[in-house]
Amino acid sequence: MNNNSSKCPLCSTLDSFILHHDVLGRKLFECAECRLVFADGSHRPDAVQEMNRYLQHNNSLDNPDYLNYIESKLGKVIHLADEGSKICDYGSGPANALNHILSSGGYTCHSYDPFFNPNFPVGKVDFIIAIESAEHFFHVHDEFARMNELIDKNGKIAVFTSLWNEKTDFSSWHYARDITHVSFYHQQTFKWIASAFGLELILTDHLGLVVLQKS
Numbered sequence: 001m002n003n004n005s006s007k008c009p010l011c012s013t014l015d016s017f018i019l020h021h022d023v024l025g026r027k028l029f030e031c032a033e034c035r036l037v038f039a040d041g042s043h044r045p046d047a048v049q050e051m052n053r054y055l056q057h058n059n060s061l062d063n064p065d066y067l068n069y070i071e072s073k074l075g076k077v078i079h080l081a082d083e084g085s086k087i088c089d090y091g092s093g094p095a096n097a098l099n100h101i102l103s104s105g106g107y108t109c110h111s112y113d114p115f116f117n118p119n120f121p122v123g124k125v126d127f128i129i130a131i132e133s134a135e136h137f138f139h140v141h142d143e144f145a146r147m148n149e150l151i152d153k154n155g156k157i158a159v160f161t162s163l164w165n166e167k168t169d170f171s172s173w174h175y176a177r178d179i180t181h182v183s184f185y186h187q188q189t190f191k192w193i194a195s196a197f198g199l200e201l202i203l204t205d206h207l208g209l210v211v212l213q214k215s
């Protein structure tokens with residue numbers, strides 16, 4: 001395949017794609033260089049579809065299940081944050097749950113979300129936590145470049161997203177059932193990201209969590 005419309009949004013590779021079909025009938029391309037799997041541009045949702053989908057989630061502070069979910073994610077990485085760390089919740093959604101939880105724990109948290117909190121933090125942060133947002137990235141390279149720019153020396157980026165592996169069947173995978181999920185990462189994709197941005201991969205559970213650190 002050699003088609004500019006399917007240029008890898010992470011590493012810009014133009015060819016050597018393997019095609020998958022997901023349950024929504026979308027064409028998904030796998031980049032041979034960085035192994036990102038991504039929805040072709042014609043299958044991406046528009047802004048109205050995205051906003052409507054996000055507002056369907058019951059992600060409010062009144063929902064204990066949602067708060068427990070965010071707390072369980074945070075519990076896997078908070079030991080990596082020094083006391084008083086400046087944290088950025090990258091892709092916060094409308095409820096700012098991470099901000100709510102962290103601010104009561106003595107941390108400073110800035111919520112960023114292109115739809116709900118579109119302003120980036122002023123100055124550098126120590127730790128970016130992206131819970132279930134990287135799978136929504138259209139411009140994957142630009143998003144990681146921005147996160148890398150936002151963190152200070154020794155800063156960390158924790159990404160929570162379901163990783164695909166050789167056993168993943170995209171035609172039935174529940175994670176590919178959401179039209180707003182357009183980018184799927186392999187463990188090797190994060191090795192490519194670490195190498196490209198001068199980051200070190202310091203923690204992964206090989207399933208849905210990767211932490212990168214700037215040296």
Ligand SMILES: [Zn+2]
Pocket residue numbers: 008009010011012013031032033034035036
């Ligand atoms: Zn690529």
